Amino acid sequence: MDSTKNESNTEKVVKSRVLSIPGTKPNVQNAQLLISTGIPSLDLLIGGGLAVGTVMLIEDDAYGCYGDVFLKYFLAEGVASKQTLYVASKDIRTTKLVSELPALINDEDIENETKDKNKDIKMSIAWRYQHLSTTEQKKLTFSHYYDLSKTMDQSFLKDTVIHHWDNEKLINNTPPNTFSNPIYHELLQDIKNVLKKFEFETNAKPEKRTILRVALHSLGSPFWIPIPPPNETIRPISRNRDLDMFMFCLKALMRSAYAVAVITVPTGMITEDCMARCVHNVDTAIRLETFMGTPNEKNPALSDYNGFLNLTKLPSINTVEQIQPASLDLAFKLRRKKFVIEKLHLPPELAESRQREQDDSTPSFGCGSFSKQSKLDF
Template sequence: MERKTGAVQIQGTKYVSQSSQMLVSSGMPALDEILGGGLPVGTVALIEEDLYGAYAKVMLKYFVAEGVVSNHSIFLASQDESPHEVIRELPAVIQFDQEHTETFCKPKPSETKMKIAFRYENLPTQEDEDKHIELGHFYDLTKRMSLTDIENTDIHYWNGYRVENCVSAFSNPAYHDLLRQIKTKIKEDKYFLKDNPPKKSILRIALHSLGSPLWLPSKNSLHSLDYSRDLDMFIFCLRALVRSALAVAVITIPSHLYREHALERCIHSSDISMRLQSFAGTELETNKVLSEYHGFFQLTKLAPINSFASKHPGSLEYVFKLRRKKFVVEKLHLPPDLEDSASDSKKEKFATAGCHGTNRQLLDF
């Protein structure tokens, strides 16, 4: 049967026929596993920054670096840091990661026997055809990506320095200008689904620390008291724009600066939402059980695109740690509580000696 779309031919993408989704890698194969294979094209992923914003920035660099390696176009925006500096700090790609292969290894086809009919055992399935394309690369944070690879990539920078005042629904004109430039980039380079360019590609939109104090509206603005309104409306408009294009967006926001109801609106306007809860500055920083990790990773939202069933992992606990060469997200594996087991053995020993042991004069029936 012929596939409905030729999207599988786009470099750095993977087409899943079961859900009619085109996926791209987040730059972290471990995170792609949690998300159900990768980031669906046409979605907006939200990352709630940790208190100091260091770990969310690393995840954004992985996303941008994967775009450079996959020969995708990149739209990078930030007012807190120069976008050019972020590009210069992209990690270098490596060929193999032994630890990830051992952690996420899957059973061989010979180990998974079909129990319905042996005559159909060796026939290829549609699921096998979807999995033969591997997404994502591995990176080394101690090395920098080649400047030649960066220069050969289509990268658009936005720092908000040349924002012109205009009449719009946003109290801060920077949101309006950023949304306008993203739309212009999609239109001019023909990333809309209705366009038919000679060679199709993916536009990766990376927005660093959106909604930080540098995004506050002016004092003369009518909406200056509710500065979270701009952020929520921008994410909503961006998702409507990305949904009709071959584009995917990843946004990091300093969630600790916003009230809970404002943050919930932003999460509702996005498709995927992730939260980084760092142990730094909390009582968990000195916890011996969690000493190997740097914080909790929570997948707060995973929208079922083109499906009625969500791929949310449920109640599984994930943690992250920043090593010298890489950023790791994995399941939380707690060691056995040796103190409780030791105390239980003492209680059992005491009960044995008191009831039917050799010292019978302590308890005589």
């Protein structure tokens, strides 16, 4: 009884200290505000969600197939939570990326689908949630569910504040010595201006507080290298150095604002040393390894999955130790309607058992006679 009272008291203290912002929830362990990535299975792996004021790095696969899916879920969750979006890309039009966000699934659709699948099966609910009313259960909802086969209704997007950045024309071709690439400098300046103008900074006092979701698509790709205008030159660019320095500066901006940044990086175009520095400069890092074009593509044991998911770095905010997930053997699979991250489950090795049966049936050639009944055979 004492332990349950202490837990309830700590939850009340945390809720009293943390602001009530739509689409967020407090972490009871460290009093940190969390937002959802849009993928519930990923939220559980990284400690309940993304902490406000942090940066998440997604090392995309070699073909760039699945990093966009993570980014679309992240943006779609911002639309569903009525939060502000900031989208930047040089590979594709940001308007096209936003127009392809997955459709939101209503709670009624989820309930109907669950009833159809479980007509004869009684759903098992955790004992502590069995006696909650329907209104109390709705309060526990943190993230939403989406249908990848459909696009989000435009009426939702009209009610969402979205800042697009593609920077077709360079404003300043001679940035400070911090960056050799002027695009990174201007992107940081634009994010900083949005944080200040729309009062996302921690020292600001807006009438209604919300969260800014910063989505940077395929950062570090060749499209981020500027093309010099006619009769003008741009000093030599060190793409690897600029990338990790940009993430270091972006992390400093996020720390002093009610914002969260998610970055996708094409792994095959970045050196290993640069990627290691980038992982060091962010709070959470995930690496995707697709089976496409590898021997695992034809492996029958992995036929249910599309690739491995590696947790390269887990956050440690307001705490000494990092989050320890239940398992690090993770895989992801992309279906027509949803994207799921699961613990890797391999089928039993039938070939090994068959080999053992064959070994047992063959005569043993140990010391002594060749008879199976010999006591010297071993």
